[in-house]
Amino acid sequence: MSNPETPAVVHITVDGVEVEAMPGEPIIEAAGRAGTFIPRFCYHPRMRAVGMCRMCLVEVSGPRGFSLQPSCYLPVTEGMQVITKSEKVKKAQVGVLEFLLVNHPLDCPVCDKGGECPLQDQTLAYGPGESRFVEEKRHWEKPIEISKLVLLDRERCIQCDRCVRFAREVAGDPFIDFAGRGDNSEVSTFPDGEFTSYFSGNTVQICPVGALTARPYRFKARPWDLEEAESTCTACSFGCRMAVQFSRGEVTRFLGIDSDVVNNSWLCDLGRFAYESLDSEKRLVEPKVRYRSEMAEVSWHDAMSRVGAHIRTFTADHGAGSIAFLGGAGFTNEGIHSFVKLAKTTIGTSLFDADLDGGVPASVVFATPRATLAEALAAKVLVVASADVREELPVLFLRLNDAVKKGLRIVEVSEVETSISALAAERLPLSAARLALALQSGGPDAERLGAAIAAAGEQGDGAVFLVGKSNIADPADVYAALAASASRRWPGAKFLFGNSRANIFGAMDLGAVPGWLPGRVATAPSDDAREIIARAADEPMLLFLLGADPLSEMPDTALVKSALENATVVLIDSFESGAAPYADVLLPLAAYGETAGTTTNFEGRVTRLGRAIVPKGQSKPDYLIAAEIGRELGRPSGPTAPEEIFAEMARELPLYRGLAYAELASNRYPDGLVVPLERKAISIGARPRRLDPIATPGLVAPYHQGPAKPFATEVGAAAAEPGAETPASPRSQLPEVSIDPAAVSVAADGRLRLLLTRRLYRPTAQLAAAPILSKLTAQAEIRVAPATLEAIGKSDGSEVKLRGDHGEEVAVVAKSDKSLPDGVVLGRLGDGANLLLLVKSGTWATHVKVGSN
Amino acid sequence: MTQTDPVPKIVTSRVGLEESWGIKTYLATGGYTALRKALTSMTPEQVADEVSKSNLLGRGGAGFEVGRKWSMLKPAPVRYLVINGDESEPATFKDHMLIENDPHQIVEGTLISAYAVGAARAFIFVRGEFALGLERLQAAVNEAYAHGAIGRNIFGSGFSVDLVVHPGAGAYICGEETALLESLEGKRGFPRIKPPYFPAVMGLYGEPTIVNNVESMSNIPWIVNNGGASFAALGVGRSTGTRIFALAGHVNRPGNYEVEMAKLSFRELVERPEYGGGMRLGRQVKAFIPGGVSAPWFGPDQLDMALSQDDVAKAGSMLGSGSIVMMDDHTCMVRAAWRITKFFWRESCGQCTPCREGSGWIEKMMQRIELGSGREADLDLLLDACDNIAPGLTWPPQQTTICVLGPSIPSSVASAIRMFRDEFLVHIKEGGCPYE
Amino acid sequence: MGAFSPDMRVRAEGLIALYPERRSALIPLCHLAQQEAGYLTRPFMEEIAELTGTTPAEVYGTASFYDMLHTEPVGKYLVGVCTNIACLLQGGGDLLEHAERALGVPAGGTTEDDMFTLEEVECVAHCDKAPAVQVNYRFFGPLTGESFDDLTAKLRAGEYDGVVPPHGTLIRVQRENGIEVPLDEVLAERREMDKAKAARKAAADAAKAKEGN
């Protein structure tokens, strides 16, 4: 990288104008930055150049004079001369376009891409104007389904290789490839096979013609009547930047934004197609209140009186400590802030836990130095001790896949194989508990990890850890201990945490977790979600469920059920979740795209959420619901608009000092900022930032075709606000967590330790509301070593019975998996069987017996 | 200019002998002496030097000096040698003959070359359709193995190398060296984009690789045995040594003939009784293709040109793969050009646009003209479409495509229109082919 | 589970061992699969994917690129009539027409008894015997209408069974020795060679320099 021999910049001439270029970059980029657009189809800045479409041919000087060369492929060299506008170039462009249209059907009016089609636009700009082709075009069967989400129209395909390259190189799912030869080439899956990738939707976004279309968006709207709002995906805590496009009060699609610092324009299918559920029948749109045993639709006013009455009754009868708030990780920062204020000041309860999962707790998150994503990708070594990244933080997997190709070394700590295993240079087959114990007490396992990290630096300088909950059945303490002991052992290492719920880190920052006040200020410890649920099962409590469903998110289903039955429940959600039948008051929450505000991702990046449409029915944004409840309780009304609430946060909390709501969506910081603003961010250089990396002139929304926004470097932000203090606790405040050796005990009498994981398409109320996406809902299954199945005489894929230590029984499909270690059964949550039933609250390790009946 | 007398048979000396493909015959006729000589008494540079001195031009089609190709090999720990036996150029059948009749000579040449370039492993890529050739070549490898010519510590010289015979699966484009490497890696035969221009820099599995033709390899044992200078003494100028010309089409005796380079003219090759034996039925030459169907055509007035790489290139065509197709005056030129276009259309790999779509379009137009639905404007349209694949329609061609298959498409069409425009017009006016 | 028979599986693994990278064996393995099934059935493609570390989609995509690999069923004999330029000049087009009439199927079709699949093929490098016909990649020529009928009759009768094997292009192509020299050993040796070469070059340069002085 920092080879002194390599010049920092080379000079080339484009159409007679001298242009500075970065060494090694293709001509097309250098010319583009200098304002000369060279047409292209197959070139994509995020993928290997292949020079296949020949659209970007320009004249380039060489030893034997000027010749036509693909500018997307040829790197710049000092003194290179490029001509992009000569007659020869023009003829080549006209020729290539005419060839491309030879077999391309002219069904633009029917085609979903019509209006934003690079082929259309570039034909208009560079094309021949008239076709001389009078023969029969090539014919294929019109759209074929290559997956549940993506349709392929091979007639329209121009063989640019973008989708195939994406599948192979970016996603690592080469389930599509070219088949056939010559002008009979087609993009194809294996016959009867499917393009089963979590990232298939990206191929639709990067297709330069209408060959790949998305089932959920199909024929819904035309690009010219779409409006858009920039936003951040809240399907997980990775926080992909995306554009919400909508038309006439309906959200019609999401597109990934080419953000260098977050998602490189990619989205996972769950995030990309989540809009399907917004307009669903299954949305909660009316406030409801329980009268005797029936839920009845009421006005907001009546619902609020009921909520107020509940709060007053419980405060009077059992004290404010009988009121608890669970969830909120899916809310905006403004909503969380309003609810925390409501709970902790107006009502006066400290029971608030946004993390139902029991992931890495805030005490550890705040006490360790946090890495940014850019730092993690550029690290010398990345230790991944987390749940399967592709299932929990899908787009992070894409970034890691890319980074590994560029030299990142990954060391994985996982007892089972995950998607990262293929990328990792080394895998330590250890459970989180074992590693945590080993790090606390030393031992060969710790030494092995030490050896892997030693390459980075003695103190771990240059090493980054990604720690997340890899087994849902484990208590949070395991992960707290793991991260804390790793941080003590390698003081120079930085950390990222794999808690995957959308805004969980915002919730931590804003004091929506036990033991913390807003702004990362510690306070007296209080009960966490698990303890609150346990209490609710025994004593009268008022539970506020903030977009959360403890039944599907927390272990020990039996306990959760009795808690919900016993408690008075106020449910605030957009969809009718599993907790709805237990609700006494149901308040409809505005869904994604209907609320403005901010959200915080796993590296602490605060970004803006765009509001596209008005909330459906009677539903209201989170911060307004909090304000309404506050008003019902007689609190003087505070700010009720997101920018006002954010201003209040920035005023009151040192953590947010220096942030301005408006600035977060400005050209300067389009991808938000990482809080607190003391960290030196990485300057990426002046790469133009575009919605669609093809950046064709003539796309509909001015947003697409406007001058490239220079990429903001975040260094400026820190300089602008020197006064920002660091509210985060120093390392000395790392909690001491001890691990019960039971966590690593081996069970006797043939019982196996249960390891529970989630998958991307986990059954949630929102997924169920999406008509097409819900077809992909994961089915529950367990994986066991082949010997285990043989022992009970069952074949691969048949149903077995799991028996827990407390007599619970679950029937579930079992698959045999050679890669599994002995003594472990890997349970993958999903529809069809409730594996969470088997986990008992407070146990260090869950053991089950696998039986045939 | 006459040939050296007697014309040495360098590569075809064993063709026609009984069991010429067996090691018995091979050893009896001086087989593996060159390998022994090279390994035991010469350094790799000396071998390479001899080859450079011989000025052996690659016999695959491009005619690039073998010695110079070797010298461009990037020094790297892993280097590969790949022998191109994917002969698919229409009307070329010399490699087919060599693989079937003298596989040991290829193996020996390959081993010597592997020694000269320091290859970690050598591959001979054989066109899949040559099933018999594959059988004999693999048998030859097995025999050579038993003879101690392949494997560990060959002939006690301390040099080891392994040789793998790899079957192709039927794709003309795999004759292009980078497509061949892709195919050898188990992928679709897509030619690689240049730069790097030579596999010698980045080839098989991304390592420096030398790709040579089967006939070139067959020359190596003779060069090592007799010295590069005596090879260079044959022929004229840059065109040294002997070369097999595959004569096909309307001649009395189609076949492979090894002749001294640049000493004979096309006319002599066609008419001399020991070679072509004259045109069939005593008819006149209407046109001929001098070097494979990728080459532009020549008319009867160019029959007296010498069989020299440089002379032919100067006249705007190429000797290419060394196949000469004679067409007599009863041949429909539109049909001939159409069939050649159809070949390129069927064999275009489909990677880059101009070749993929252009070949199909030109083929459709040619078919339409031949079948009687042509229009006069089609001729200009054809030429313009050709021009969009190979700007300027010059030779050697410029190209808008990734590999040279693209500019090969127009050469026959453009030649036919240039030379026989009136014949096209007759097709158009009469609404069909006048030869039927 | 495997589609390959056990001894074929052994051969397949032997083929893979010939190459530095597994994927290189993809095409030879496809030939082997055709030898067993006549064409590439889906279970075979899935097994080849597993053997070569690719996905079935990639095996299908690669195989469909090549003329000799068939992903749909074909007849016992693949009869390819060459109509490329050399054969065209000698009447290859007429021969193909004759073949279509005689076999009763158009080029690309398979006869009803699954005996012949007729193909129009590109040059098979048999131009001195034009017009040429290939049957399961064994060559015949020059052929006329009558000799073509004679050929198909004899094929039907099984008279060519020894000369024209079934679909396995590699049926009689078997390597007797595995790779004897491991690549790393070769590399070590090559490094020695390079070192010696460098030393010689240095010596030669020194000598030259001396001469110059």
Place this chain on the structure above:
Amino acid sequence: MGVLDGLKGFKVTFKQLAEPRITTEYPKEKRPKPPRFHGRHVLNRYEDGMEKCIGCELCAGVCPVGCIYVRGKDNPIEDPVSPGERYGFVYEINFLRCIHCDLCVEACPTEAITESKLFEFSFTSREDAIYTKAELVVDDEGKARRMPWEDWHDGDDDLSSGWMRATSPSGDPDYEGVVHWSNELGYGTRAPERGQSDLPPEKASPEFMIRVVKADRIPRKAGGRVR
């Protein structure tokens, strides 16, 4: 100044007395409408009853006043509404806004939307003014559906403003430069307009039966040309 000089000033008046009266007693008496008059829209169908509209929204996109609202949808395979993959699922025109500029007709790639000659329609509610697809699509005879508040006259729906498409059906060079368009329910296949083809109309679209509807053969009463 002569005696008759005073009458000079009446010259024009007297002249006018001799001229035929051109004022008509609208609405008792109505003047014929020009052949390309822009009236209320209709959505056409093919002869087999399929709708021509494919829901491409080009009409909505081009409409200068934004009075058209279209939504497309995936065509049900078992019971297709229009040929192809896509059909117009929602189609609404707000005639309170429409300025009858005919740009929608020009934009339509399938000649689905054309304008009849009906302009005498008035509504008493906004609901009536917003025509839905059911009201716009022609009936089984290919004639516009008549709403109670519309005042139709003979010939109003005989000739709709048509946009002419000229292409050569792919594959056959014989058709190059020849006008060729689809049949239209109720109208048959129309002959090319002047300038669209060098060939005489019967040759221009030889494959189809042509119900030549020439403007000057239409009775004056029904909107044919006056001269």
